[in-house]
Amino acid sequence: MRRVTEDARAERTAKLLIARLDALTRVAGRIPHAEAERLVELATVATMRAVALQLLEAERAAAIWRDAQTRNPELPRVVVELPARLAA
Numbered sequence: 824m825r826r827v828t829e830d831a832r833a834e835r836t837a838k839l840l841i842a843r844l845d846a847l848t849r850v851a852g853r854i855p856h857a858e859a860e861r862l863v864e865l866a867t868v869a870t871m872r873a874v875a876l877q878l879l880e881a882e883r884a885a886a887i888w889r890d891a892q893t894r895n896p897e898l899p900r901v902v903v904e905l906p907a908r909l910a911a
Contacts, residue, residue, distance in 0.1 A: 836878040844891040
C-alpha cells in the first residue's frame with residue numbers, strides 16, 4: 824500500500840475545499856439565504872479544522888477563500904487563522 828505524503832494530502836484537501844466552495848456558489852442563488860449562510864458556516868468550520876489538523880496551511884486556505892470570493896463576490900469574507908491555543 825502506498826503512503827500518502829504530506830504534500831499530496833495537503834493538495835487533496837485544497838482540491839476538496841475548492842470543490843466545496845464551487846458547489847456552494849453554484850447553489851447559493853437557488854436556496855434560501857439562511858441555508859446558504861449555513862453552508863458557508865460549515866465550509867468555514869471545515870477549513871478551520873483542516874488548518875488545525877495541519878492538513879492545509881492557513882495561508883493556502885485563505886488564498887482559496889480569496890479566490891472563491893473574487894469569482895463569487897456574494898460569498899462572505901472569511902478570515903482563516905488558528906485559535907491561539909493551536910498557533911503556539
